[in-house]
Amino acid sequence: MTYCVGLMLKKGLVFMSDTRTNAGLDNISTFKKMKVWEAPGERIITLLSAGNLATTQSVVSLLEERTKSPEDRDPAILSVPSMFQAARMVADTLREIIDEQSEGGPTADSTFNATMILGGQIAGYPPKMFLIYPEGNFIEASDDTPFFQIGEIKYGRPILVRAFNENMSFEEAIRLLLVSFDSTMKANLTVGAPLDYLCVESDTLTISASGRFSESDPALQTISENWGAALQSALEALPEVKIGD
Numbered sequence: 001m002t003y004c005v006g007l008m009l010k011k012g013l014v015f016m017s018d019t020r021t022n023a024g025l026d027n028i029s030t031f032k033k034m035k036v037w038e039a040p041g042e043r044i045i046t047l048l049s050a051g052n053l054a055t056t057q058s059v060v061s062l063l064e065e066r067t068k069s070p071e072d073r074d075p076a077i078l079s080v081p082s083m084f085q086a087a088r089m090v091a092d093t094l095r096e097i098i099d100e101q102s103e104g105g106p107t108a109d110s111t112f113n114a115t116m117i118l119g120g121q122i123a124g125y126p127p128k129m130f131l132i133y134p135e136g137n138f139i140e141a142s143d144d145t146p147f148f149q150i151g152e153i154k155y156g157r158p159i160l161v162r163a164f165n166e167n168m169s170f171e172e173a174i175r176l177l178l179v180s181f182d183s184t185m186k187a188n189l190t191v192g193a194p195l196d197y198l199c200v201e202s203d204t205l206t207i208s209a210s211g212r213f214s215e216s217d218p219a220l221q222t223i224s225e226n227w228g229a230a231l232q233s234a235l236e237a238l239p240e241v242k243i244g245d
């Protein structure tokens with residue numbers, strides 16, 4: 001399992017993903033789940049993936065291969081004219097890979113399924129973000145749906161629903177995401193650090209900030225400890241509940 005989030009702010013786009021792919025008692029594996037294609041000043045596109053690792057790797061590899069083969073009849077993600085067309089390309093590629101791996105297509109067996117978040121900006125258009133389903137369809141982020149989650153979403157969702165604000169700075173958004181990821185990691189061992197993040201300011205068409213929080217990162221540890229203490233303090237400050245007669 002995994003956990004990935006994309007936020008659409010007025011300032012731009014923010015992405016974060018964990019890296020855990022396996023969490024046994026004696027076997028913990030990691031793999032980067034964030035892929036970035038960049039042509040500075042012209043476009044920047046980010047893809048987050050959750051689900052079957054073989055499927056997601058195949059999708060990313062095929063998209064990457066097509067960027068290096070301009071003579072290929074299939075268009076490349078670095079040459080599509082809009083983010084909508086990029087979403088269609090990723091959705092078609094995902095469905096193609098799932099069809100190849102599972103008999104009967106994507107509805108036959110969920111073993112090979114994957115879900116993806118695609119976001120970015122192409123010159124001449126505003127930033128866009130899409131949630132892509134294994135069936136090959138997708139939806140676009142909007143004012144009513146300003147963030148997307150994939151993977152193990154339920155533990156980290158409450159903090160996003162309560163605290164997300166489109167006017168946040170990148171620093172505030174990363175802090176919010178760290179709390180969301182900390183809540184998820186505390187509840188589910190299949191999600192874990194290192195955590196990759198990426199920020200893209202609108203109309204810059206380049207990476208504004210990126211990096212990785214390791215499990216021992218002081219910022220991640222401090223936020224985890226302070227958030228736990230704040231929750232305990234808030235719980236104790238609530239009015240008493242009388243039960244029974």
